[in-house]
Each structure stands twice: as structure tokens, then as C-alpha cells.
Amino acid sequence: MSTEGYQSPADTSLNIHEEQRASPGKTPIQILHEYGTKSGHLPVYVMEKAEGEAHQPSFVFSVTIGDVSCTGQGPSKKAAKHQAAEAALNSLNIDAGIVNVSGRSADSNGVVAETNNHPNSVGILQELALQRGWRLPEYSILMEAGPPHKREFTVTCRMESLSEKAVGNSKKAAKKAAAEKMVAKLQSLSGCSEITWTPKPSVRFENLRNSAAEKMSSLRRSPLSIPNTDYIQMMLDLSKEQGFEVTYFDIDELTVNGQYQCLAELSTSPVTVCHGTGISCSNAHNDAAHSALQYIKIMASSK
Known part of the structure; x- marks a missing residue:
């Protein structure tokens, strides 16, 4: 059994590594998100695997940003995400000191609204979480089915205490569909198109x-x-x-x-x-x- 609040030795070494980056106080997740906001390709994290004993679990997360996809492993979801983000930053050769997000487009609430007249639901959820201090949305692949030429993926999107599931002919399509359903649920719970729903206190x-x-x-x-x-x-x-x-x-x-x-x-x-x-x-x-x-x-x- 484990809690995400527990800081394992792996988490400690990760924090030390973060502090050595060019932007003190910023984690790889935050730096990668800023880069994604500026480039128009927000990073998407997916929990690929959770295994190990209850007292010593191991999580594997992948992150996709544009054409780059990397994975990370750790004793908690947070540690695995950080490792994946760190790998993506290294792959992209990003210098954290030159990340600039002043040019991003956002609606009046600071939430990315649309790109080329198509709602970017994945981006909306990502911005919403960062703006309001929520946990970042999590996408988990529940199932892969069908023959090789006609695969079908089932993905779950988690946002705080809410969960939505969707199916697509690719991981990307399934994630997008799940995010769209989550945005629709948040709007429904808010009673209007503007998202005003707030999670229960922990x-x-x-x-x-x-x-x-x-x-x-x-x-x-x-x-x-x-x-x-x-x-x-x-x-x-x-x-x-x-x-x-x-x-x-x-x-x-x-x-x-x-x-x-x-x-x-x-x-x-x-x-x-x-x-x-x-x-x-x-x-x-x-x-x-x-x-x-x-x-x-x-x-x-x-x-």
C-alpha cells in the first residue's frame, strides 16, 4: 500500500535533480507544460502500467508532446510523471531559461479555449488544473482490443474525484474523446459552459x-x-x-x-x-x- 504523499528515496533524489535545473523552483512537469503552451502542443501523460506489491508499487507513465514520446518510472505516480517529463525535456534539448509563455492565447479565465475553431479539451483540462491548483488530469489505458489493423483503445480520464471513459481507434483519439467527455461533465456540474465546479476538500x-x-x-x-x-x-x-x-x-x-x-x-x-x-x-x-x-x-x- 502506498500514498502519493509519502516521499521515497527515489522522490528525494528526483527533487535534488530538479533543483539543479536552470529554473530554480520549477519542476520538469511545469517546464514542459510551459514549453508545450508556447509551441501549441500541450504534453499529455498516460499511466501505462502499475505493478509491484501493495507496499512497494511501481508506476510507469508516458508523456507525449508533439512528435516526442517518452516514459518514466517511479514508486509513485508523481515520481513517474516527473521522470517522463525530464526525459522529454532532454529529448527536446530544452533550456528551461528560454521558456516564455507570454504569447499564449487564453480565454478570460486563463483556460485555453480553442485552436483553429476546434475545442482543445486536453489543453482546457491541463490549464484548468494548473490555474486552480488541482492535480493534473490523468489518462489511463484500460484496454486494447481488436486485430492489428483495427485496434480499439479504451482510455479513462481522471480529474480530481471525477472519471470519464472513452473509446478510440488510437490512443490519441481515445484520450481526446475522454477529455471532451470530462469537459462536458464539468460544464454539466457547473450548470453552464463556464466551468465553476470545485472539488470537495480532501x-x-x-x-x-x-x-x-x-x-x-x-x-x-x-x-x-x-x-x-x-x-x-x-x-x-x-x-x-x-x-x-x-x-x-x-x-x-x-x-x-x-x-x-x-x-x-x-x-x-x-x-x-x-x-x-x-x-x-x-x-x-x-x-x-x-x-x-x-x-x-x-x-x-x-x-
Whole structure:
């Protein structure tokens, strides 16, 4: 089990490397985004793989900017994204000191609106996240199907606690379609074309630790070892009571034992990500929910 808030040794070395760049205080992700804004090709990140044990996960992210595509690997999503962005900067031979974004076009809210009269949904979400301090949108490839000459890709777009899924005949088309659906959802939740929706405040672990509510108290007493328990429902009840979101991500790749895999992501602060496996997708979800409940129980009970 892991949280994105945990700083591993790999994260530490990454931060040291960042500080040596020409633009102090700017991360590779920020520098690459500024370059993408100026060049008209915003970088798009996709989670390609999530593997490893629950206590020691490994994430692989790819980033595409124009015709350049690079990957990065790390013990957290953040670290993997930074590695991918760093690789792209090196590939593009970008000097961070000459990045200039003063010429970018934006609407009155600072959100990129249109390019050649076609809405740039991927760019809109990227700018929205940076402008409002949200987590950057994440695109995950859920499935690849069909014969080689007619491939079909299913991609999920995550924005804070929201999730949208779309299908396309290429990764790029599927990402674009998912982003378009996400923009439409944000506009629907806002009640107009201007996006005014705001995510719920993150639930911090000290709030869980101090909670005396029914489901949390029941979790503290539960052994979490009773066979055939519906941990998915148990997690759903707890999340509704405590005010955080739970999202399950199916991993397309099977384990070496042929079992299904998934990740359960909790919108706590820091974000909690737990791994699960099983003989079916639903069993993998239940296992991931079980791991997440065990983690919350430990964190909410420690003083």
C-alpha cells in the first residue's frame, strides 16, 4: 500500500535533480507544460502500467508532446510523471531559461479555449488544473482490443474525484474523446459552459483518526478477516460517511499467476493508492478495498 504523499528515496533524489535545473523552483512537469503552451502542443501523460506489491508499487507513465514520446518510472505516480517529463525535456534539448509563455492565447479565465475553431479539451483540462491548483488530469489505458489493423483503445480520464471513459481507434483519439467527455461533465456540474465546479476538500487522516462516526468506529473494531465479506460495500459506506471518493482502476496486465489486478484510489490527503488481485475483476476490486480498509484502520488508530 502506498500514498502519493509519502516521499521515497527515489522522490528525494528526483527533487535534488530538479533543483539543479536552470529554473530554480520549477519542476520538469511545469517546464514542459510551459514549453508545450508556447509551441501549441500541450504534453499529455498516460499511466501505462502499475505493478509491484501493495507496499512497494511501481508506476510507469508516458508523456507525449508533439512528435516526442517518452516514459518514466517511479514508486509513485508523481515520481513517474516527473521522470517522463525530464526525459522529454532532454529529448527536446530544452533550456528551461528560454521558456516564455507570454504569447499564449487564453480565454478570460486563463483556460485555453480553442485552436483553429476546434475545442482543445486536453489543453482546457491541463490549464484548468494548473490555474486552480488541482492535480493534473490523468489518462489511463484500460484496454486494447481488436486485430492489428483495427485496434480499439479504451482510455479513462481522471480529474480530481471525477472519471470519464472513452473509446478510440488510437490512443490519441481515445484520450481526446475522454477529455471532451470530462469537459462536458464539468460544464454539466457547473450548470453552464463556464466551468465553476470545485472539488470537495480532501479528507485528511487526522480527521479520520478523530472521527467517532459509526462506520469508522465499526472499522476500528472489525478484524477484517471474515471470509466472503463484501469489502467494496464496506468501503463505499465508509467513504460516504467520511466524505472521500473511491475509484477503482483495472490493470489490463494479469499477474504472473494469471490473476486480475486493480488499484483502489482514495481521495484522501495525501491520496491513498492500494493494489488488489483476484480470479476476477470484482475479486480484485474486493481485495483492493480490503487493503485500503486495512490501511485506513492502521492510520486512523495510530496516535
